[in-house]
Amino acid sequence: MTGVSVLLAIAAGLFAAGLFGVLARRTILMQLISLEIMLAGPALAFVAAGAHHGMVEGTAMFLIVLALAAAEVALGLAIYLQLRRDAGDGDADAARRLRG
Template sequence: MNAATLSILLLLSAGLFATGFFGLLARRAILFQLISLELMLAGPALGFIAGGAYHGGQTGQAMFVLILILAAAEVALGLALYLALRRVADVEDADTITRLRH
């Protein structure tokens, strides 16, 4: 892999992260926010893979596996919280959650 390919992949990685960040800020629905968080995690994962391939080491792939594990845990916890909120209070909007009280 040459430096030009690395630059393109790192720009793509930054674009994925920026798209996820914009989606997180723009959307109020919880499911769309979870999808945006996944995009935000995919950006650095691609960057680690590209950096590891450029330097010829295995550390980029190891970091990708750690990010993949983190993303899976985040999705499991986020969906569990979303389903619990839907069952208890029929909440889909993140703004509505801040107004819930016991």
């Protein structure tokens, strides 16, 4: 296997591990962490492909994914803190209970 193949396999593994964490965990905080792991997979793939082809676009896409991850964390933590304040629970089903 070449170096880029190994990096792409690691990226796919990161994405799969994050997807499993989102589907398996019930707490919102753990789902947010799993989403960050999922976003690390494509970010690594962009950097690996950019380095393999000698192009800077892979790094530019990494910066876009990084900005998206930062926005997702900020919004997700705000929702999590509001849910903890209103429901006193960090469970994903607490949002359904609040809807009535």
